[in-house]
Amino acid sequence: MKADPKGVLTGEHYLDGDHACTEGALAAGCRFFAGYPITPSTEVAERFSARIPHVGGIFIQMEDELGSMAAVVGASWGGKKSMTVTSGPGFSLMMENIGLAAMMETPCVIVNVQRGGPSTGLPTMVGQSDMMQARWGSHGDYEIIAISPASPQEAFDYSIKCFNLAEKYRVPVMFMMDECVGHMTEKVVIPNPDQIDVEPRRLTKKSPKDYLPYEPNEDLVPDMIVAGDGYRIHSTGLTHDERGYPAMKPEVQEKLVHRLVDKISKNADKIIELEEDQTDDADVIVMAYGITSRVTMPAIFKARKKGIKVGFIKMITVWPFPEKRVRELAKKVKAFVMPEINLGQVALELERVVSGKAGVHHIPHAGGWVHDPEDIYKVIVEAAK
Amino acid sequence: MKKNAGNVPEHPMENLLRMDRIPHIWCSTCGIGTAVSCFIQALQNFDYPLDKIAVVSGIGCSGRIAGYIKLDSFHTTHGRAIPFATGLKLANPELKVIVFSGDGDLVSIGGNHLIHAARRNMDITVFCVNNFIYAMTGGQCAPTTPTDANSSTSPYGNFDHPFNIPLLVGSCGATYVARWTALHIRRLTRSMQEALEKPGFSFVEIIAPCSTLYARRNRLGTGLDLMKFYHDNSVIQHGAPLESLDIQFQKKIIVGKFIDKKRPTFLEAWDQYLGKKLGDKFISAEKGIRAA
Amino acid sequence: MARTEIRVSGFGGQGVILCGYLIGKSAALKAGKQATLNQSFGPEARGSACSAQVIVSDEKILYPYLTQPDILICMSQEAYAKFEPELKKDGLLLVDEDLVKDAKSRDKIKLYKIPATRFAEEIGRKIVLNIVMLGFFTAVSGLLDKEAVRSTVETSVPKGTEELNLKAFEKGFAYGSELLKSAPTAGKKKKAAVPA
Known part of the structure; x- marks a missing residue:
């Protein structure tokens, strides 16, 4: 399916990451936004509030992030592609209904423009320390998808990707921006609507009589309905069977929770997007995401000039x-190097997966600023020894 | 359960109940079942296509209501039924969205959403079953528990002050506010129908017995004794001043319809205000594309 | 051209960020260059020293922040005090001479002064000070083609204010061009102001 032209601001723009993210959402067909102001993500909401009356849809500033996330889940069942945006403290409040979205298998996008934490932390300064929270911040076992952009152009492009993946896998998708990308202004090219692919909702073709709301297809994802279309379904945050009815039994729990996890992990190859550079004969591989993936590049160039075989993996998808x-x-390879603006979150996963087969060098940064490429360079040299 | 075996007549509410989920979880003599019956009756009287009606509940005994109604129904998180319903309604304005939940869910953990939905005049109908206690979790004190009443977390009696719910939602801008008890079956049914027909944020408080916990802890007898209490102590007083609607432990309960007024709903205001400001450039929410 | 780092500074309300935005936008959309803009947030945007940081390059900009500015534009005394020390030794310093009283050139820094606020008042509105400064920057730095910046101003300012803003731009540009011809610090080469 191609994008609805009403939402697409075709042309060349000079936009910051937050504004570009909004344009991506509108291009992807997002027509419902519920949110609560919080630095440094507010510009996404501001632009949506200005643009949506020209596109057709709703912007609602909710009373808090608890309500924002609940409204997003409700709106998605009402048939609109829905999103919210927040930063650290608001992200914490959203966790409750992110869990509901995961359990009800509700397509939706949560944008987190990350700032330094914990608590109020550094409201106007960069961080990447909500990455683990994005993955498992709500209680219980579930999997989500998380994507990180490294520029305003990517904030536009990958915002669309988030909505498409949310629809395809019926899962909340976390768009893990950071303050630096959110507040950085660069050229953003928005293509024509007919050059933008958007994923439609996977609506069931079955009649209400034959339809079971949580009966999975081969790809482990069930088809959906829109409230008001005559299916009269029930959906609950309780453990439920394929009819959507509560069923508090270990065997139902086993089946449901495994499927919620498997529909992401078993489709990981189709979901994951990486940009690889010179990884084939590398001795050292640097992996990074978001703004850190950019800051890393000068260090890699310098190391290569010194004759070190360094490969680079830019992670567009962080989770899975x-x-x-x-x-x-x-x-x-000899070793992996991972700089990230936290004290070791995605690097922990890297270490687990590498499992002692190669070295893993984490380059921590508590936030407030990006890494100095020189610091990354030094670790690459160390890792290559 | 076998459907309509032999010559057993069909249940008159079968078209609106998920019979495959009956028996329900509620205790014998609990008031929630009565509230649901009145609701089903009100729905049958309400002239609206049933496929376009959705029910949203939160968590608690009353939170289970959505699960028994054969309409599009959502059992959400604790306190968030109203914001969920807000999203549902705004995304699909042709839906009639009903929130059916309990006092703890709507007034305590969901209190902020309750007052803001009333302020916005969100076009939803809220039915609040008030049994004065957190029942599903074992009888803890609620923001509706009357002073002096006993609960598992106020074992020496409640020293705190309860909310006057009609005053709360009325002062925030609700367009329809009524209170009945589970005893007032016909009046409650009619009131529910009125609330459903009312544009904007309409609210009905339903005082209901919790025989297992509230009645037992407070030595008030059986569910039937509570119904007798309602019979002897309810005072119908339409249009009573909201300030007079405080509920005191085992004292008179004023019931009736207190507010019935007109005010632009959130969506009407959105369309009118932005339509005026933006003129030809304005595209109404309803024209926004669906997800598919 | 390699990477050029520019800091536009002043106090909140002077249009400092807009000035930086227009430099970046002209470079990115009209001059075929890469341009990254960052700005200061928080209390600084509400009265005290405030700045916009622009990086202009022919190549992909990787590190998004300034490392050491090549060009500093100052529209307040406080901003001068705060940001002048970080300017490159052979950098370019542009100041509003009425707002920065004691501007001096150290090392090989080239200093150009303009009574931008006075010009803006003459044109009719003090608010276009930032656009006078932008015109001045365009002339003195030679970093961007005049037409690229001028047309960006024309299409980016609020409707109905184009004429006023273009007047301000031209005023700053003309003053800068004159200075380049006459000022002793300008040296002999016309576009020498931009550090290599």
């Missing part, structure tokens, strides 16, 4: 983690 690819590479 590219386990398969890292396992392959771990057999061949």
Whole structure:
């Protein structure tokens, strides 16, 4: 399906990451936004509030992030592609209904423009320390998809990707931006609507009589309905059977929770997007995401000039983690290097997957600023020894 | 359960109940079942296509209501039924969206959403079953528990002050506010129908017995004794001043319809205000594309 | 051209960010260059020293922040005090001479002064000070083609204010061009102001 032209601002723009993210959402067909202001994500909401009356849809500033996330889940069942945007403290409040979205298998996008934490932390300064929270911040076992952009152009492009994946896998998708990308202004090219692919909702073709709301297809994802279309379904945050009815039994729980996890992990190859550069004969591989993937590049260039064989993996998808690819590479390389603006979150997963087959060098940063490429360079040199 | 075996007549509410989920979980003599019966009756009287009606509940005994109604129904998180319903309604304005939940869910953990939905005049109908206690979790004190009443977390009696719910939602801008008890079956049914027909944020408080916990802890007898209490102590007083509607432990309960007024709903205001400001450039929410 | 780092500074309300935005936008959309803009957030945007940071390059910009500015534009004393020390030794310093009283050139820094606020008042509105400064920057730095910046101003300012803003731009540009010809610090080469 191609994008609805009403939402697409075709042309060349000079936009910051937050504004570009909004344009991506509108291009993807998002027509419902519920949110609560919080720095440094507010510009996404501001632009949506200005644009949506020209496109057709709703912007509602809710009373808090608890309500925002609940409204997003409700709106998605009402048949609109829906989103919210927040930063650290608001992300914490959203966790409750992110869990509901995962359990009800509700397509939706949560944008987190990350700032330094914990608590109020550094409201106007960069961080990447909500990555683990994005994955498992709500209680219980579930999997989500998380994507990180490194520029305003990517904020536009991958915002669309988030909505498409949310629809395809009926899962909340976390768009893990960071303050630096959110507040950085660069050229953003928005293509024509007929050049933008958007994923439609996977609506059932069955009649209400034959339809079971949680009966999975081969790809483990069930088809959906829109409230008001005559199916009279029930959906609950309780453990439920294929009819959607509560069923508090260990065997139902086993089946449901496994499927919620498997529909992401078993489709990981189709979901994961990486940009690889010179990884084939590398001794050291640097992996990074978001703004850190950019800051890393000068260090890599310098190391290569000094004759070190450095490969680079820019992670566009952070969750699910590219386990398969890292396992392959771990057999061949000396070490992995991962800078990230936290004290070790995605790097922990890297370490687990590498599982001692190669070295893992984490480069921590508590936030407030990006890494100094020189610091990354030094670790690459160390890792290559 | 076998459907309509032999010559057993069909249940008159079968078209609106998920019979494959009956028996329900509620205790014998609980007031929730009565509230649901009145609701089903009100739905049958309500002239609206049933496929376009959705029910949203939160968590608690009353939170289970959505699960028994054969309409599009959603059993959400604790306190968030109203914001969920807000999203549902705004995304699909042709839906009639009903929130059916309990006092703890709507007034305590969901209190912020309740007052803001009333302020916005969100076009939803809220039915609040008030049994004065957190029943599903074992009888804890609620923001509706009357002063002096006993609960599992106020074992020496409640020193705290309960909410006057009609005053709360009325002062925030609800367009329809009524209170009845589970005893007032016909009046409650009619009131529910009125609330459904009312544009904007309509609210009905339903005082209901919790025989297992509230009645037992407070030595008030059986569910039937509570119904007798309602019979002897309810005072119908339409249009009573909201300030007079406080509920005191085992004292008179004023019931009736207190507010019935007109005010632009959130969506009407959105369309009118933005339509005026943006003129030809304005595209109404309803024209926004669906997800598919 | 390699990477050129520019800091536009002043106090909140002067249009500092807009000035930086227009430099970046002209470079990115009209001059075929890469341009990354960052700005200061928080209390700084509400009264005290405030700045916009622009990086202009022919190549992909990887590190998004300034490392050491090549060009500093100052529209307040406080901003001068705060940001002048970080300017490159052979950098370019542009100041509003009425707002920065004691601007001095150290090392090989080339200093150009303009009574931008006075010009803006003459044109009719003090608010276009930032656009006078932008015109001045365009002339003195030679970093961007005049037409690229001028047309960006024309299409980016609020409708109905184009004429006013273009007047301000031209005023700053003309003053800068004159200075380049006459000022002793400008040296002999016309576009020498931009550090290599």
